[in-house]
Amino acid sequence: GQQLNQSPQSMFIQEGEDVSMNCTSSSIFNTWLWYKQDPGEGPVLLIALYKAGELTSNGRLTAQFGITRKDSFLNISASIPSDVGIYFCAGQGGSEKLVFGKGTKLTVNP
């Protein structure tokens, strides 16, 4: 089945730093999604991408749909303590089932 490789697995950064994470796949996806999970809660959608090359922002978050349709990137600028959580990428291709990456756990030190 389709699989996503999400990296890095974890990040420890200082408040104010920028963050980058990415997902890659051997399969082509039609949709890329980025979710954030706060501790003890379910994931919440941050950004949805539907077109190769698309660059979309949501506040300090920016995500891109890779040109090859096999990857996506999420950047967080000027991190703050409430950015702490697990970030998941998710992709959807021909199988029509949403496939999730294994997550990037972000820790922000004040």
Add this chain to the structure above:
Amino acid sequence: NAGVTQTPKFQVLKTGQSMTLQCAQDMNHEYMSWYRQDPGMGLRLIHYSVGAGITDQGEVPNGYNVSRSTTEDFPLRLLSAAPSQTSVYFCASSLSWTGDKKGEKLFFGSGTQLSVL
């Protein structure tokens, strides 16, 4: 709106016991699904339903049963709990699962943490 409500929040079972995890949504969503989340494994789809009376298997269905008798409810049943089913379980729903923007409106519940001893 309450959104997606899961109960219980925490549960401890002994091996071999059965139980049902409850999930209810009040958004009139057609699509409902169950995921399990394990450390380092991300979210894996257990079962899903595209409407009342219709269910299908996901990536890891073994040991779990589901039914969808109403639009609102999608319970997950463990018939004989095993330690391998220790996990955090999430129910998620979406208005529909057709068209291009399938994942855009997937709403998750707050999860059930299950321990099987």
